[in-house]
Amino acid sequence: xxxxxxxxxxxxxxxxxxxxxxxxxxxxxxxxxxxxxxxxxxxxxxxxxxxxxxxxxxxxxxxxxxxxxxxxxxxxxxxxxxxxxxxxxxxxxxxxxxxxxxxxxxxxxxxxxxxxxxxxxxxxxxxxxxxxxxxxxxxxxxxxxxxxxxxxxxxxxxxxxxxxxxxxxxxxxxxxxxxxxxxxxxxxxxxxxxxxxxxxxxxxxxxxxxxxxxxxxxxxxxxxxxxxxxxxxxxxxxxxxxxxxxxxxxxxxxxxxxxxxxxxxxxxxxxxxxxxxxxxxxxxxxxxxxxxxxxxxxxxxxxxxxxxxxxxxxxxxxxxxxxxxxxxxxxxxxxxxxxxxxxxxxxxxxxxxxxx
Numbered sequence: 001x002x003x004x005x006x007x008x009x010x011x012x013x014x015x016x017x018x019x020x021x022x023x024x025x026x027x028x029x030x031x032x033x034x035x036x037x038x039x040x041x042x043x044x045x046x047x048x049x050x051x052x053x054x055x056x057x058x059x060x061x062x063x064x065x066x067x068x069x070x071x072x073x074x075x076x077x078x079x080x081x082x083x084x085x086x087x088x089x090x091x092x093x094x095x096x097x098x099x100x101x102x103x104x105x106x107x108x109x110x111x112x113x114x115x116x117x118x119x120x121x122x123x124x125x126x127x128x129x130x131x132x133x134x135x136x137x138x139x140x141x142x143x144x145x146x147x148x149x150x151x152x153x154x155x156x157x158x159x160x161x162x163x164x165x166x167x168x169x170x171x172x173x174x175x176x177x178x179x180x181x182x183x184x185x186x187x188x189x190x191x192x193x194x195x196x197x198x199x200x201x202x203x204x205x206x207x208x209x210x211x212x213x214x215x216x217x218x219x220x221x222x223x224x225x226x227x228x229x230x231x232x233x234x235x236x237x238x239x240x241x242x243x244x245x246x247x248x249x250x251x252x253x254x255x256x257x258x259x260x261x262x263x264x265x266x267x268x269x270x271x272x273x274x275x276x277x278x279x280x281x282x283x284x285x286x287x288x289x290x291x292x293x294x295x296x297x298x299x300x301x302x303x304x305x306x307x308x309x310x311x312x313x314x315x316x317x318x319x320x321x322x323x324x325x326x327x328x329x330x331x332x333x334x335x336x337x338x339x340x341x342x343x344x345x346x347x348x349x350x351x352x353x354x355x356x
Contacts, residue, residue, distance in 0.1 A: 011354065012126035013333045014062040018055050021334040026064075029122065029130040031077035036133050038089065041145035043069035043124040045340065045350040046153065047178055047246075048269065052119060054341040059120045066125035066352075067093035067118035070139060070148030080133045088139040090148040091124075091131045092299055092306060093117040106300030109159075125333060127354045137306055140314040146327075146351055147313050150179070150320040153349075154313070155297035155305035157183035157244075160267040161191060162305075163292045164240040169194035171238040173229055173257050174214075176245030176268055177205035179323045179349045182212055184242055184267075186318055189213045193240075197232060199225045199250065204346045211322065220250070229257040237262060237287075246270040255280045260287045267294040323349045329356040 009025045016022060031037045043066045052058060053065055073087040083089070096103045097113035108114075117123040117131060139148045157180045166172060172193040174185045177200040188196050197216045198209035206217040216232060218225045229238060237259030243251050246268025254264050256279065276284075283289065297305040312318035325348040328336055333352060340347055 010127035011330055012064045013066070013330060015053055015058055015065055016062045018053065018057045021053060021337060022062075023331050023333065026126075028128050031075055031080075031130050033078040034080060034133055035077040035130050036073055036080060036083060036136060037075035037077075038071040038091065038124075038129050038131060038136075039074040040069055040071045040124045040127060040129055040354050042071075042149035043352045043354070044149045044153070044179075045336075045352075047180070049118075050337065050340050051271075053337050063119070064122040064124075064126050064129075065118045066123035066129075067116065068149050068152040069124035069129070070145045070151070071124075071129075073136075074128065077133075083133060083136060083138075088141075088145070088148070089136045090139060090151040090306070090310070091117070091129075092135040092137070093123070093152065094296060095121075095132060095135060106302055108299060109296035125330065125352060127330075137310060140310065143310065143313050144321065146324060147320040149351065150183075150323070150349065151306055151309050151313075152297070153180045154183050154309040154318060154320060155299075156180050156267070156294075158187050158305045158309055159297040160184060160242055160244070160265050160294035161187040163265045163294050164188075164242060164263050166191045166193055166240055168192040170240050171195040171197070171233055173197045173199065173225070173238045173241040173254070174209075175199045175225070175241065175243040175250040175254050176247070177202070177209050178244060180267065181242075181244035182208060182323055182348070183318070183320070184244060185209055185214055186212055190312060190317055195232070197225075197229055197238065199253070200245075202346065205348065208322065208348065212319065220253075225250075225253050226256045233259065236260075239263070241265075242267060244268045248272055248274050252276060252280050255289065255291070256283055258287065258289055261289075262287065263290040263292065265292045265294050324351050326350040327356065328352055330354050
């Protein structure tokens with residue numbers, strides 16, 4: 001229980017059905033053996049949260065959503081030795097079963113029987129949340145809680161960009177400039193891309209991409225990205241392209257923009273079919289393209305996207321806070337999700353601060 005024994009309830013956003021989000025006082029959870037109670041300092045909105053809260057729902061009701069978060073260790077369950085009260089942490093939301101064939105080889109993101117904070121069990125749109133100690137990572141003193149809450153999207157972006165196999169000087173196209181796409185842009189620079197083309201349909205996102213290092217920005221509503229990239233590359237196409245818009249139009253453009261022996265990585269969730277034109281399919285064959293899917297992030301002993309993300313945040317090479325467009329208290333969560341779902345205004349990373 002919390003170290004203040006007089007505190008028994010907390011404020012939380014409970015989802016009762018798609019679109020039915022209620023700010024309530026609920027009991028503070030108790031950490032069991034091997035678990036930690038975390039006081040949430042910042043919790044961001046993932047792009048997947050918007051349809052989850054407004055359309056598809058969670059796996060049970062009510063559920064406290066929210067899985068991109070950071071905070072302070074507030075109470076320890078039995079047998080937790082590696083953390084102390086007051087430690088600043090971020091948390092991997094995917095809880096692997098540990099027993100399936102993929103867990104046994106460290107591919108936890110492909111676990112057959114995983115649990116997940118914020119969709120299958122209560123998450124962090126609340127003042128406190130319980131998580132397994134094994135899922136916690138400590139934040140460096142110079143990494144703010146807001147940046148720590150973006151370790152998840154940073155790791156998802158890194159997982160996808162690693163699959164591109166960028167070589168020094170490669171030309172890279174990034175389709176879709178939501179927070180993950182923008183972080184992917186930063187990773188492309190860190191990994192040595194020589195020229196980055198950023199594509200979106202919102203000028204605010206394109207301007208942010210320029211500030212984060214994009215060499216060329218293309219508004220897909222104004223210009224054909226395929227033709228622009230053809231001009232930039234003198235007809236060759238880029239060596240690598242990553243798609244985070246999750247849209248069948250940009251998925252096809254991603255394929256068409258990539259040159260011979262190039263690589264495309266799809267990381268955006270589309271929820272729709274992808275009918276490819278004859279030209280796109282012909283390009284896959286004649287250009288001998290490599291097309292890969294990317295899902296979630298790796299946190300295996302052999303390579304941990306989360307640890308690498310935190311390292312580059314700490315040394316100042318991965319910038320997260322410029323992506324934040326909204327900082328809001330928890331009681332504004334229902335109306336904020338309505339705004340995002342209906343796209344009433346521009347937003348990038350929306351961050352909820354329970355102590356605000």
